[in-house]
Amino acid sequence: MTLLADELNVxxxxxxxxxxxxxxxxxxxxxxxxxxxxxxxxxxxxxDRSKEFAERAVQIWRV
Known part of the structure; x- marks a missing residue:
């Protein structure tokens, strides 16, 4: 899954x-x-992309 604007997504x-x-x-x-x-x-x-996102999330939203 990825984010894609309306017209590009169509x-x-x-x-x-x-x-x-x-x-x-x-x-x-x-x-x-x-x-x-x-x-x-x-x-x-x-x-790989999911792991990268998880690492970024931990850096951004430290608990």
Whole structure:
């Protein structure tokens, strides 16, 4: 899952990842734009991205 503005999301729709990369690259959201640099987005990439988000969350919202 990633954030994608309305019109970019409509174009990306349910296309395969490689087609969506073009729309991800146009995003104003850096976390979404980062996806455009990947050659694939499978379970390993999702897992790596989730771990990265968790690390960032701990830095931002310290308890």
């Amino acid at each position: 174009v990306a729709s349910n296309n395969p990842f490689l087609a969506k990369r073009k729309e991800y690259a146009k995003s104003n959201i850096r976390l979404t734009r980062d996806l455009s640099r990947l050659s694939q987005f499978k379970f390993k990439q999702v897992d």
